[in-house]
Amino acid sequence: MKRFFHLFAFAMLIMTLNSCNKSAATADNPFFEPKWDTPYGAPPFERIRFEHYKPAFEQGMSLHNEEIAAIVDCKDEPTFENTILAYDNAGKMLSKVSGVFGMLESAVTDEQMQDLSSEMMPRLAAHSDAILMNEKLFARIKKVYDNRDASGLDELQQRLTKKIYDRFVRSGALLSAEDKAKLKQINEQLSSLSVKFGRNTLAETNAFQLVLDENQVKGLPQSVLDSAREQSKAADKGADKYLFTLHKPSMLPVLTYAQDRSVREQIYKAYLKRGDNGNENDNKAVIADMVSLRYEKAKLLGYDSYSHYVTANQMAGSPEAAYELLEGIFDAANQKAKEELDRMTTLFKRDHGADANFESWDWWYYAEKVRNRDYKLEEEQVRQFLSLDNVKGGIFFLANRLYGITFRPIKAPLYHEDCEAYEVIDADDSALGMLYFDFHPRPSKSGGAWCGTYVDQSYEDGKRVAPVVSIVCNFTPPTKDMPALLTIDETETLFHEFGHALHNLFADVKYSGLGGVEGDFVELPSQIMENWAFSTELLKQYAVHYSRGNVMPDDMIRNIQRCSKFNEGFNTTELSAAALSDLDIHSVKSAEKIDVASFEREALNTKRGLISQIEPRYHYTYFSHIFNGGYSSGYYFYLWAEVLDKDAYQAFVESGDIFNQQIAKRFRDEVLSRGGTRNGMDMYRSFRGADPDKNAMLVARGLIEEAVVEPLEKPQIAAKVDTREQARQRAERSRREREAARLEAESVEQAE
Numbered sequence: 001m002k003r004f005f006h007l008f009a010f011a012m013l014i015m016t017l018n019s020c021n022k023s024a025a026t027a028d029n030p031f032f033e034p035k036w037d038t039p040y041g042a043p044p045f046e047r048i049r050f051e052h053y054k055p056a057f058e059q060g061m062s063l064h065n066e067e068i069a070a071i072v073d074c075k076d077e078p079t080f081e082n083t084i085l086a087y088d089n090a091g092k093m094l095s096k097v098s099g100v101f102g103m104l105e106s107a108v109t110d111e112q113m114q115d116l117s118s119e120m121m122p123r124l125a126a127h128s129d130a131i132l133m134n135e136k137l138f139a140r141i142k143k144v145y146d147n148r149d150a151s152g153l154d155e156l157q158q159r160l161t162k163k164i165y166d167r168f169v170r171s172g173a174l175l176s177a178e179d180k181a182k183l184k185q186i187n188e189q190l191s192s193l194s195v196k197f198g199r200n201t202l203a204e205t206n207a208f209q210l211v212l213d214e215n216q217v218k219g220l221p222q223s224v225l226d227s228a229r230e231q232s233k234a235a236d237k238g239a240d241k242y243l244f245t246l247h248k249p250s251m252l253p254v255l256t257y258a259q260d261r262s263v264r265e266q267i268y269k270a271y272l273k274r275g276d277n278g279n280e281n282d283n284k285a286v287i288a289d290m291v292s293l294r295y296e297k298a299k300l301l302g303y304d305s306y307s308h309y310v311t312a313n314q315m316a317g318s319p320e321a322a323y324e325l326l327e328g329i330f331d332a333a334n335q336k337a338k339e340e341l342d343r344m345t346t347l348f349k350r351d352h353g354a355d356a357n358f359e360s361w362d363w364w365y366y367a368e369k370v371r372n373r374d375y376k377l378e379e380e381q382v383r384q385f386l387s388l389d390n391v392k393g394g395i396f397f398l399a400n401r402l403y404g405i406t407f408r409p410i411k412a413p414l415y416h417e418d419c420e421a422y423e424v425i426d427a428d429d430s431a432l433g434m435l436y437f438d439f440h441p442r443p444s445k446s447g448g449a450w451c452g453t454y455v456d457q458s459y460e461d462g463k464r465v466a467p468v469v470s471i472v473c474n475f476t477p478p479t480k481d482m483p484a485l486l487t488i489d490e491t492e493t494l495f496h497e498f499g500h501a502l503h504n505l506f507a508d509v510k511y512s513g514l515g516g517v518e519g520d521f522v523e524l525p526s527q528i529m530e531n532w533a534f535s536t537e538l539l540k541q542y543a544v545h546y547s548r549g550n551v552m553p554d555d556m557i558r559n560i561q562r563c564s565k566f567n568e569g570f571n572t573t574e575l576s577a578a579a580l581s582d583l584d585i586h587s588v589k590s591a592e593k594i595d596v597a598s599f600e601r602e603a604l605n606t607k608r609g610l611i612s613q614i615e616p617r618y619h620y621t622y623f624s625h626i627f628n629g630g631y632s633s634g635y636y637f638y639l640w641a642e643v644l645d646k647d648a649y650q651a652f653v654e655s656g657d658i659f660n661q662q663i664a665k666r667f668r669d670e671v672l673s674r675g676g677t678r679n680g681m682d683m684y685r686s687f688r689g690a691d692p693d694k695n696a697m698l699v700a701r702g703l704i705e706e707a708v709v710e711p712l713e714k715p716q717i718a719a720k721v722d723t724r725e726q727a728r729q730r731a732e733r734s735r736r737e738r739e740a741a742r743l744e745a746e747s748v749e750q751a752e
């Protein structure tokens with residue numbers, strides 16, 4: 001009793017302190033304001049201070065809880081309006097603060113932001129769990145769902161109802177009390193096993209250090225040696241030694257350049273054995289436990305296997321569909337990889353004798369030799385045509401040619417002086433939204449590149465609220481006398497992120513809950529943009545030498561295009577092998593603990609014939625995406641989206657005009673503007689008039705020679721042709737394009 005009183009007094013004290021803090025923090029806290037009086041309602045960055053976040057998070061959660069309570073306590077019969085719509089509209093303040101915080105925690109972070117993030121993460125997860133477990137709330141949602149056919153809901157309302165209902169059901173809302181308790185326990189076990197997996201992998205990666213002498217590092221470039229020597233000094237391994245680790249930026253140069261074969265073997269074997277060394281960081285038992293628990297979870301929720309549970313609400317719909325795609329890719333890639341191996345073997349035998357065996361740790365080294373001999377691309381020369389301003393201009397040009405939209409600089413709040421803001425104007429002069437760019441690295445920015453939103457597109461009082469989108473990158477910065485010159489990779493990245501931005505900017509979705517798309521669909525709008533980046537037609541528009549002003553020469557363009565296919569047999573094989581082994585291990589239909597090592601060998605090498613010179617991109621014992629990330633049964637997403645983007649781009653190619661505005665309009669209308677208002681596959685078919693075909697992707701990666709183009713099977717597209725004059729101009733292009741133009745000319749005649 002006494003203890004209770006103490007706790008109670010303590011709680012009161014905290015509440016008082018909190019409310020004191022609150023009044024101080026709310027007075028000028030922008031997150032407590034109902035609306036921001038800025039262009040496009042962008043966050044008033046200059047007024048947001050660190051101490052504003054936490055009270056805003058707390059207020060956001062408590063408002064959200066009040067809104068949920070109001071739905072639950074409603075005395076009226078559950079309807080779409082008082083339950084589904086009310087649920088969809090709840091939590092606005094919380095998403096506002098989470099959105100801004102999440103973006104800035106990556107773009108301009110510091111220790112206190114990161115600490116607050118680790119503090120808030122579990123609290124936010126618990127907050128959302130409590131809502132998903134709210135039985136009274138679910139009972140109301142279920143009532144609307146059960147009556148959905150009889151209650152006159154329109155298509156979107158039906159879909160929103162189903163989506164919300166499914167989310168609760170996938171979280172266990174239909175289970176008996178006993179099974180709910182079981183599920184909760186499984187989820188807790190899975191989450192702690194996943195943390196353990198991550199810790200073990202990190203410990204195993206950090207445990208290995210390779211210290212080399214001068215005579216062991218022959219072949220490595222000077223810049224790599226300089227940093228390896230720095231590392232050796234910092235780790236007290238000696239000022240004349242070189243230190244390498246299993247982190248990829250350190251390991252890959254060793255595999256690529258080290259002439260000493262035993263050095264390559266040593267580091268690669270250590271990399272492959274992570275989590276499989278029989279020590280306290282061994283992941284095999286962790287994996288066996290996780291796989292068994294995931295199966296139990298899937299079974300509880302009514303699925304045949306965990307991969308059935310995951311794929312059920314993806315575009316693929318079933319593991320069988322994902323398998324079908326992956327196996328086709330894997331077989332073609334494995335075949336191509338054998339050719340690549342043959343080419344390298346000649347060089348290898350010359351170095352090591354006719355009896356020596358080419359091993360997996362030889363691949364990077366000999367691939368580099370072949371690349372140097374046959375595919376030499378002077379990237380420094382190429383970069384001189386890829387200044388950031390030119391690439392950005394090329395992207396704006398492309399968006400304008402395809403969609404008729406324009407980008408105007410706008411004065412808006414900036415969170416950092418490096419940022420740029422643009423207003424995006426539609427062809428009919430209406431405002432689509434706002435776009436920020438934040439291009440260059442700084443210590444406060446996380447690595448990589450991403451696209452996110454400060455304001456999501458939504459509807460308020462029947463009017464579209466335009467989104468505020470942001471692209472953040474870490475591109476080579478300019479110097480005193482040189483503009484920022486992008487690499488090929490960086491250029492492709494900007495096109496990619498811009499595609500995500502367009503997906504956000506074109507969004508025109510009535511309900512927030514229908515904004516998101518399936519995991520295997522997300523990268524279609526982004527990856528499709530990469531197809532234009534190095535097309536001859538677009539390079540001729542934007543790739544202009546930064547000082548001489550001449551357009552990129554034809555042979556350089558051809559060389560870039562040819563080099564993009566180099567070593568793709570290997571790349572695709574290791575990628576699809578990892579995606580397959582992810583599906584394999586999550587398709588087991590028993591809770592029995594598997595023997596992880598023999599399971600993998602059996603599945604990949606014995607069953608699928610993966611050649612021994614290639615390892616899957618990840619072995620189970622360090623496959624973080626699937627055991628400590630969001631990609632379990634979902635590593636196939638990348639390849640799936642690539643099939644979609646390459647096939648979708650073919651619609652433009654087949655029309656004979658990669659800037660074809662009718663096709664772009666259909667892509668915008670059927671895909672980009674729709675958010676998740678339809679299933680990904682339905683949107684895709686509406687755009688393409690057919691199912692996605694993986695041939696285009698196999699051709700793009702150089703795995704097969706030529707796509708089988710059958711424009712006649714896509715009558716919707718062939719019928720949407722422009723003019724005779726354009727068809728005539730196309731006559732001079734390549735054979736395939738000519739063929740497409742011919743078919744189009746015919747359909748013009750028919751149409752007239």
Ligand SMILES: [Zn+2]
Pocket residue numbers: 496500523526
């Ligand atoms: Zn992306």
